[in-house]
Amino acid sequence: MKFGVVVFPGSNCDQDCFYVVKDVLKQPVEYIWHKDTKLDNLDCIILPGGFSYGDYLRTGAIARFSPVMKSIADFARKGGTVIGICNGFQILLEAGLLPGVMLKNRNLHFICKHVYIKTQNIQTRFTSLYKQGQILKMPIAHNEGNYYIDAAGLRELRDNNQVVFRYCSATGKDSDEFNPNGTLANIAGIINKRGNVLGMMPHPERSSERELSSQDGYFIFKSIVQWLKARRVW
Amino acid sequence: MSRLSINFKQTPVFRPEKLIRDRKKGTKMFEAKVYIVLKKTVADPQGLTVKAALESLRFKEANEVRIGKLITIKLNLKDKKEAKAKLNQMCQKLLANPIIEDYSFQINEV
Numbered sequence: 001m002k003f004g005v006v007v008f009p010g011s012n013c014d015q016d017c018f019y020v021v022k023d024v025l026k027q028p029v030e031y032i033w034h035k036d037t038k039l040d041n042l043d044c045i046i047l048p049g050g051f052s053y054g055d056y057l058r059t060g061a062i063a064r065f066s067p068v069m070k071s072i073a074d075f076a077r078k079g080g081t082v083i084g085i086c087n088g089f090q091i092l093l094e095a096g097l098l099p100g101v102m103l104k105n106r107n108l109h110f111i112c113k114h115v116y117i118k119t120q121n122i123q124t125r126f127t128s129l130y131k132q133g134q135i136l137k138m139p140i141a142h143n144e145g146n147y148y149i150d151a152a153g154l155r156e157l158r159d160n161n162q163v164v165f166r167y168c169s170a171t172g173k174d175s176d177e178f179n180p181n182g183t184l185a186n187i188a189g190i191i192n193k194r195g196n197v198l199g200m201m202p203h204p205e206r207s208s209e210r211e212l213s214s215q216d217g218y219f220i221f222k223s224i225v226q227w228l229k230a231r232r233v234w
Numbered sequence: 235m236s237r238l239s240i241n242f243k244q245t246p247v248f249r250p251e252k253l254i255r256d257r258k259k260g261t262k263m264f265e266a267k268v269y270i271v272l273k274k275t276v277a278d279p280q281g282l283t284v285k286a287a288l289e290s291l292r293f294k295e296a297n298e299v300r301i302g303k304l305i306t307i308k309l310n311l312k313d314k315k316e317a318k319a320k321l322n323q324m325c326q327k328l329l330a331n332p333i334i335e336d337y338s339f340q341i342n343e344v
Contacts, residue, residue: 058331065328094331101333106279148276148334182279 001228003029004042006072006088008063013049013085016205021046024208025221034066043228044081045072047088049141049203059102059144060090069095081125081224082197086142089189089199098192098199099157100149105142106182112141114213115180117165117188117202118172124191125227126198127164129219135172136165136216138202140188145181145201147190157190165189165200264309264317268329268339271302276334305329308344317341 003021007014014031021029032039039045052063063069069091076082076097084092092098105111116137119130130136149157157163165188168174179186189200204217272278278300285299307324311317321339330337 057329061328061331101331103276103334104279106277108279108283150333182277 001027001043001225001232002041003027003044003046004032004039005029005046005048006032006034006068007048008034008050008052008066008091010052010054010063011048011050011087013087013203013205016203017046017048017085020205020208020218020221024218025225027225032068034063034068037067037071039068039071039075042075042080043232044083044224045075047072047082047084047091048205049086049088052087052091055087055144058094060087060092060094063087063091064095073097076192076197079194079196081228083126083220083224084197084199085203085205086140086145086201089201090144092197092199097197098190099153100147100190102144103146103148103182104144105146105180110141110143111145111180112139113180114139115188115202116168116170116172116178118168118174119164120166121161121164121191123161124164124195124198126191126220126223128227129223133172135168135170136202136207137170137214138204138207138217139214140180140202142181142201145183145188147183147187147201149184154184157187160193162190162193163187164191164198165202258310261310261312262314263344264311264314264341265344266307266309266317266321266339266341268305268307268321268325268337269302270305270325270330270335270337272300273334273336309341314341314343 005014005017018029021027090102093101114137116135119127119134122130122132166174166186167179167188169178174186188202191198204220207214207217280301281299285296288296309317325337
């Protein structure tokens with residue numbers, strides 16, 4: 001089993017993702033430079049957070065054309081597991097691997113704080129270790145986390161159970177009051193129709209150890225490992 | 235080539251007008267102004283903030299403020315038709331996100 005963490009010029013959460021997989025999850029992991037096109041026998045690809053290409057033009061708009069993205073699109077098409085965190089999520093949206101788009105936070109501020117998210121779909125390979133509706137504490141740190149999709153798209157997301165995480169209060173109340181950035185329907189994370197590509201704005205790699213005030217994010221990575229183990233023999 | 239016979243015409247000095255003089259034979263130089271704006275259905279908090287700022291400066295006449303982008307691109311192509319086609323491709327592929335942005339452009343020969 002091998003994880004790959006993609007590094008774009010401007011990515012800055014790659015080392016945290018690498019550390020969590022290597023030292024907390026204790027699984028083999030390697031960095032993938034954005035110009036590499038060979039994804040050697042990788043089982044899960046992580047697109048980390050940061051400011052790829054300085055967020056120039058639109059966040060993720062230029063990174064989506066990096067040579068590695070064509071290989072990642074093929075990998076995803078064949079059912080490979082991909083998780084995009086923060087800027088990684090934005091890149092997946094621009095690349096069309098997930099539907100919708102990210103707008104600037106409605107209060108025009110960069111928001112950096114711990115929030116609570118509710119797990120809406122526990123039938124994915126990323127969330128199988130959570131209970132339905134489980135509330136997770138995770139940090140967000142972004143300027144463009146305001147997810148938007150048109151009415152037809154939102155209906156499709158709901159019909160196919162593609163909304164995985166939604167912002168809520170510590171007790172699970174999901175009103176607009178607990179929406180930190182104006183995102184549509186409090187959406188914090190979604191999967192594609194097939195269920196193999198996840199995009200989320202909060203940082204699970206920064207909530208994988210008790211010392212960082214929450215271990216809730218660890219179970220996303222653990223869930224991926226369990227899912228992969230159940231399907232391959234090593 | 236010996237140091238004593240340096241050809242001064244080859245000295246590397248940047249000359250902006252060189253860009254136009256050196257254009258490929260049989261082509262023209264165009265300058266395109268590309269405007270990227272948010273679709274009418276998308277909320278623009280930046281625009282609202284600027285409107286509030288204008289109002290606080292007593293410009294109460296400002297009715298609706300929306301903020302977009304202007305991108306200028308110089309193109310060296312055969313004719314305006316080719317330039318138009320290339321710009322459409324550039325806008326659709328990279329410069330505008332079709333879910334939330336509309337684009338338009340003007341092309342002038344320079």
